[in-house]
Amino acid sequence: MSLKVAIIGRPNVGKSTLFNRLVGKKLALVDDQPGVTRDRRYGKGRLGHMSFDIIDTAGLEEVFDNSIEGMMRQQSEMAFEECDVALFLIDARAGLTPLDNHFADWLRKRQKPVYVIANKHEGINQDPGLYEAYGLGLGDVAPISAEHGLGIELLYDILEPHWKEWKDGVRDEKKKAQQAAAELDAADENAAGEDDGVDDLDNEDDFPDDDGENFPSFEIEFDEDDEDEDGELIDEGPRDNSKIQLAIVGRPNAGKSTLLNQLLGENRVMTGPQAGLTRDSIAVDWSYEGRPFRLVDTAGMRRKKKIDDRVERLSVSDTLRVIRYAQVVVLMLDATNTLDKQDLTIARMVLEEGRALIIAVNKWDTVIDKSGVMQALRDKLDTSFAQAKGIPVLTFSALTGRGTERLMPTVLDIHDIWSRRISTSKLNRWLEVVSERHLPPVISGRRIRLRYMTQAKARPPSFFINCSKAAELPESYTRYLINGLREDFDMPGVPIRVNLRSSDNPFAKKKKKR
Numbered sequence: 001m002s003l004k005v006a007i008i009g010r011p012n013v014g015k016s017t018l019f020n021r022l023v024g025k026k027l028a029l030v031d032d033q034p035g036v037t038r039d040r041r042y043g044k045g046r047l048g049h050m051s052f053d054i055i056d057t058a059g060l061e062e063v064f065d066n067s068i069e070g071m072m073r074q075q076s077e078m079a080f081e082e083c084d085v086a087l088f089l090i091d092a093r094a095g096l097t098p099l100d101n102h103f104a105d106w107l108r109k110r111q112k113p114v115y116v117i118a119n120k121h122e123g124i125n126q127d128p129g130l131y132e133a134y135g136l137g138l139g140d141v142a143p144i145s146a147e148h149g150l151g152i153e154l155l156y157d158i159l160e161p162h163w164k165e166w167k168d169g170v171r172d173e174k175k176k177a178q179q180a181a182a183e184l185d186a187a188d189e190n191a192a193g194e195d196d197g198v199d200d201l202d203n204e205d206d207f208p209d210d211d212g213e214n215f216p217s218f219e220i221e222f223d224e225d226d227e228d229e230d231g232e233l234i235d236e237g238p239r240d241n242s243k244i245q246l247a248i249v250g251r252p253n254a255g256k257s258t259l260l261n262q263l264l265g266e267n268r269v270m271t272g273p274q275a276g277l278t279r280d281s282i283a284v285d286w287s288y289e290g291r292p293f294r295l296v297d298t299a300g301m302r303r304k305k306k307i308d309d310r311v312e313r314l315s316v317s318d319t320l321r322v323i324r325y326a327q328v329v330v331l332m333l334d335a336t337n338t339l340d341k342q343d344l345t346i347a348r349m350v351l352e353e354g355r356a357l358i359i360a361v362n363k364w365d366t367v368i369d370k371s372g373v374m375q376a377l378r379d380k381l382d383t384s385f386a387q388a389k390g391i392p393v394l395t396f397s398a399l400t401g402r403g404t405e406r407l408m409p410t411v412l413d414i415h416d417i418w419s420r421r422i423s424t425s426k427l428n429r430w431l432e433v434v435s436e437r438h439l440p441p442v443i444s445g446r447r448i449r450l451r452y453m454t455q456a457k458a459r460p461p462s463f464f465i466n467c468s469k470a471a472e473l474p475e476s477y478t479r480y481l482i483n484g485l486r487e488d489f490d491m492p493g494v495p496i497r498v499n500l501r502s503s504d505n506p507f508a509k510k511k512k513k514r
Helices: 015-023 068-082 098-108 124-136 152-189 198-202 256-264 310-325 341-352 370-384 404-418 424-437 475-488
Strands: 004-009 041-047 050-056 085-091 114-119 141-143 244-250 282-288 291-297 328-334 356-362 393-395 450-457 462-467 497-502
Touching: 004 015, 004 068, 004 098, 015 041, 015 050, 015 085, 015 114, 041 152, 050 152, 085 098, 085 124, 085 152, 098 114, 098 124, 114 124, 124 141, 141 152, 244 256, 244 310, 244 341, 244 404, 256 282, 256 291, 256 328, 256 356, 256 404, 310 341, 328 341, 328 404, 341 356, 341 370, 356 370, 356 404, 370 393, 393 404, 424 450, 424 475, 475 497
Parallel strands: 004 050, 004 085, 085 114, 114 141, 244 291, 244 328, 328 356, 356 393, 462 497
Antiparallel strands: 041 050, 282 291, 450 462
């Protein structure tokens, strides 16, 4: 648990820009268009030696109905209630607006420290807006420029007392816990006065401020593949207890955000009948039966030719990045319009990135001919994705929750298959059998020889085969090997990669002796 700082304010005052500045990464979408941010986003902020949880919020609007603006206001209010300190941003260029004054009145009634930050203050021309901010009655005003990094040291001065107070609280709790443990040890050993470890409280490294728990944010950590000296991929080793990155993707209005809320059991992200409601990719840390997950809700992906809005293009780029760093991807389909061309395009991108894929058909309670729809869906999958036969297909209603209980067990199963490793001895015995069952082709009077096989890495399962004339082995024979691997080693539904390599002939470059 860390100090929580929320950034709040009306739309288009630079909240997401400041969020990106504090976390040191471009996580939140930023555009001149107001109202880009809709859901609250979490990240790990840093200022000097301080580390804290930072919350980016949607723009505050004076709307109290069930419209998009009303839901954005609710998200911002939840972030404010959750935080320890609030940074109230205004636009120093534009000066105070009636909306700023309205929410300043609202903030004054809350028993929580609030600091006014005059953003977009890049020069003396913005001074009038800065001086107006003192009239809000919330104390001193800190002039900064989040885009250019000016005045960020003022935020350090603002947050340091609260950070120290939080750290002292952690210190006291730790001291009490150690003293209680020491008293128990003394009672058990009948040796009063033992308090080992209490003096270690002065060690700054004992506090979780820098290396504390990971707070939900968009940034998805995923180790890239390493290579050895020969360029072969090296497996990263077993990570049985590692956090699984689970991305939920699909076309607009397929029910992605509804599924995320259903899994979490709370209204974490905005949902509604409007298509394209989600813009940012929102990640949430979560656990299922003790296994850590990072769930990522993404913006809907329409066909490229239909995208004419800059913010939507940014959202799609964000979703593509999520797919790249995910481990398991759930492709949400609308049961009323299953698997159209755009769905196939998204699925193909997921498989090309080498990610484990699950097809989830939402709104299944609205389907009348369930068997016919399911048969048509499976036939289309078999013909379109021969490279990943056996993709799991689930049906449920994310709104009511009926059928969603099967999702997470399926995710764990497909993740285990995606992470599977096969010993080299088993692979070579298998290679000998399948190559005798169906002999490799003859090229220029000589049959291609498959000499040796090993698994280079998992996630996805990738194999190297050492053979003669690798460049001339037909693709059809490679598909035969991949299908054999999938069937004989029980790896349905995941992409399998087979790379061919020819051995260098040591005598090829030597001249004949005369």
